[in-house]
Amino acid sequence: MRHKVKKMFRNADNLPSLPIVVQKIFASINDPSVGAKELARIVTNDQALASKVLKLVNSSFFGLRGKIQNIHHAVTMLGFSTLRQLCLGVSLTKYFNNLKSTAGLTGEEFWLHSISTAILSNRLAKVSSVEADQDVCYTVGLIHDIGKLLLLQYHRDRYVEALKKARDENIPLVQAEVDIFEVDHCAVGSWLYRNWKLPRETRRAVKSHHNINPDEISPVSEDALTGVVYFANLISHHFEIGNSGNPVSEFDEEKFRTFFGESLEEMEIDRVKIEEETMISLEILGLTDSAGKETVGA
Numbered sequence: 001m002r003h004k005v006k007k008m009f010r011n012a013d014n015l016p017s018l019p020i021v022v023q024k025i026f027a028s029i030n031d032p033s034v035g036a037k038e039l040a041r042i043v044t045n046d047q048a049l050a051s052k053v054l055k056l057v058n059s060s061f062f063g064l065r066g067k068i069q070n071i072h073h074a075v076t077m078l079g080f081s082t083l084r085q086l087c088l089g090v091s092l093t094k095y096f097n098n099l100k101s102t103a104g105l106t107g108e109e110f111w112l113h114s115i116s117t118a119i120l121s122n123r124l125a126k127v128s129s130v131e132a133d134q135d136v137c138y139t140v141g142l143i144h145d146i147g148k149l150l151l152l153q154y155h156r157d158r159y160v161e162a163l164k165k166a167r168d169e170n171i172p173l174v175q176a177e178v179d180i181f182e183v184d185h186c187a188v189g190s191w192l193y194r195n196w197k198l199p200r201e202t203r204r205a206v207k208s209h210h211n212i213n214p215d216e217i218s219p220v221s222e223d224a225l226t227g228v229v230y231f232a233n234l235i236s237h238h239f240e241i242g243n244s245g246n247p248v249s250e251f252d253e254e255k256f257r258t259f260f261g262e263s264l265e266e267m268e269i270d271r272v273k274i275e276e277e278t279m280i281s282l283e284i285l286g287l288t289d290s291a292g293k294e295t296v297g298a
Ligand SMILES: [Fe+2]
Pocket: 144, 145, 185, 209, 210, 233
């Protein structure tokens, strides 16, 4: 089965392509020569994205109702990072939001888990001394579980089986995936990242987000991103924000402190605030089930 799944996902024709605007925004993160003007140009060139973003920034959420006339103005008002995250959020979630609900896991719950992991990744990078870019952390956090969506999209029945097996036997979802597919969503996600030619450290973070010992990686190395996403995912579970289909997840406070040098409390990472921010982002991105989006599996 692994071979079959691998062959399918390794074939570029079988994989969704990354929208050009996302490729450009992603590339801009590591390119200091891209300023506000260039980012505005990139976004404006994608009419659908630009109009959605303008609608959002003029919504009541941002308190700027009707004041923002163009994307360049939006960059100035919201800041480079916020606008970049908003654009990536709009593009990436829209792109993968065509899934029906499954095995008791709803699309809204899945995105609550993903968005909270993105927000937590961003926050961890911001308030600690790890060497990881905040926007990259946000983006990889947002789509760290993208392998699940691909498996659901292409092998729905078997993936529903994996979700049920994990739940019924109370085992980690990755274990149920390996039992059924001989491969887990981390590997599948990393194949997609490779196909999209995303930076090597992002592929490694996705590939390892359930399979690392944080004691063995350094927060000031290329592996910092892996550590951030690994812990953000665990904290999202620990805070019980949304649901990723994984019934088993253990946040180890001691390991966290060893990696970041401080506790969650000392870093002022508070469950209520993270959940509030996650709910707002979910609304902004139109990912609530009431917004007509469906569940992932059933
Ligand atoms: Fe995962």
